Amino acid sequence: MPFLPILWLLMLLARAEEAVERFLDTKEEKERHRAKKEDERRRDAAVEQRGLDNVFDGDWNGAAGQFLLRWYSHSTHHERLLFAGQDGLVFTAPPRRVSMGRDKRAQVVARLSPEEATLEDPFGGEFETEIMLIRFRDGSWLRVDTEQARSELHMHALRNTS
Numbered sequence: 001m002p003f004l005p006i007l008w009l010l011m012l013l014a015r016a017e018e019a020v021e022r023f024l025d026t027k028e029e030k031e032r033h034r035a036k037k038e039d040e041r042r043r044d045a046a047v048e049q050r051g052l053d054n055v056f057d058g059d060w061n062g063a064a065g066q067f068l069l070r071w072y073s074h075s076t077h078h079e080r081l082l083f084a085g086q087d088g089l090v091f092t093a094p095p096r097r098v099s100m101g102r103d104k105r106a107q108v109v110a111r112l113s114p115e116e117a118t119l120e121d122p123f124g125g126e127f128e129t130e131i132m133l134i135r136f137r138d139g140s141w142l143r144v145d146t147e148q149a150r151s152e153l154h155m156h157a158l159r160n161t162s
Contacts, residue, residue, distance in 0.1 A: 043127040052122055052131055055143055062140030063117070067110070074109035081106060082144060084156045088113040089134065119144075119157045132157065 025033065047053055056064045071080075074093065083090040092106040117136045123129065128149035134142045146153055 039127065043123070043129060046123065046127070047129075047131065050122065052133075052143060057140045057142075059140055063136035063138045064134070064140035064142040067112075067117075067134075067136070068142060071110060080109070080144075082119075082153065084119050084153055086114075089117060089119060118160070119153060120161065121154050121157045124161070125154070125158050 022030070022033065051057070056068055059065050060069070071091070079093065081092045083092070089112040090108060091110040093109045094106055112134070115137070117134050120133050120135050122131060122133045130146045130149055130151070132144045132146060132151075132153055134144060136142075144153075
């Protein structure tokens with residue numbers, strides 16, 4: 001516990017440094033920062049409005065809900081690697097929840113053909129987000145988060161919708 005006051009002090013100093021930097025920003029930098037914050041607010045509102053803060057559309061009887069149930073029967077590990085191509089979507093995962101070198105031992109756990117589901121950027125490129133949707137033919141969807149905004153998966157989805 002003696003480190004807690006030091007940690008608070010460091011956090012306070014970091015916030016003070018950010019405030020000084022914002023104060024010294026040029027007019028253009030301040031405007032760019034304000035515009036970025038406004039975009040983040042609009043994006044967050046759109047995520048909430050469309051229900052994209054959920055894992056899937058909520059219908060366990062829909063294709064997305066059924067896929068999600070099968071998804072975890074293949075591997076209890078929460079992370080999946082998703083590959084998208086012209087042949088559809090391929091999911092890989094390690095066989096167990098805790099495993100060393102899990103990327104090396106990943107196995108294909110599911111495949112979805114383009115007739116079953118497609119990958120989409122729910123905002124059509126309007127916002128830079130980590131959110132992607134797997135849209136099933138019955139209209140149900142499953143949310144997938146990428147490790148970075150505007151990932152290769154986003155670019156794949158945007159190329160295939162235009």
